[in-house]
Amino acid sequence: MTEADAVFQSYGRCCKSPRFLEDFYENFMASSDAIKERFKDTDMSSQYHLLRSGLLWMILRARGMSDTKLKDLGESHNRNGYNIPPQWYDLWLEALLKTVAAHDEEYTSALAGQWRSVMLPGIEMIRSRY
Numbered sequence: 001m002t003e004a005d006a007v008f009q010s011y012g013r014c015c016k017s018p019r020f021l022e023d024f025y026e027n028f029m030a031s032s033d034a035i036k037e038r039f040k041d042t043d044m045s046s047q048y049h050l051l052r053s054g055l056l057w058m059i060l061r062a063r064g065m066s067d068t069k070l071k072d073l074g075e076s077h078n079r080n081g082y083n084i085p086p087q088w089y090d091l092w093l094e095a096l097l098k099t100v101a102a103h104d105e106e107y108t109s110a111l112a113g114q115w116r117s118v119m120l121p122g123i124e125m126i127r128s129r130y
């Protein structure tokens with residue numbers, strides 16, 4: 001199985017866990033008050049759905065899907081959009097890994113490494129558009 005396939009399956013298991021996305025945002029917002037502040041006016045129940053697709057695009061891109069969706073996220077998150085500093089994506093990834101560890105019952109440290117290497121190119125694509 002390729003790395004991207006292993007992560008795709010892990011993501012499927014996480015999505016069966018009802019609090020996965022909620023926990024992700026809880027972990028992510030706990031990593032910085034400045035990040036928490038950015039979501040103060042956000043309708044979080046819509047945001048959970050949006051991130052569910054966003055994560056899927058990140059994984060599908062690693063499995064060969066086109067970059068278009070991630071380029072759009074690069075635009076919406078850049079200095080003219082939500083103005084997300086590039087270093088915040090490291091906190092995003094750590095919060096994601098922490099949440100996956102708690103929700104995927106087949107989690108291993110090897111799988112964590114696979115998540116990292118599948119997510120990083122997509123993250124680079126988004127934050128390089130800052």
Ligand code: HEM
Pocket residue numbers: 035038039041042043047050051053054055058072073076077082084088089092122123126
């Ligand atoms: C690779 C990592 C990320 C992915 C896949 C992602 C995905 C998304 C998606 C799909 C949306 C909705 C579509 C859009 O508005 O373009 C969104 C909105 C947003 N994202 Fe991200 N995001 C990421 C990283 C971050 C980071 C690091 C922050 C830092 C705070 C952030 C803050 C926001 C905000 C503030 C919104 C708008 C919320 C609102 O509408 O009120 N995102 N993100």
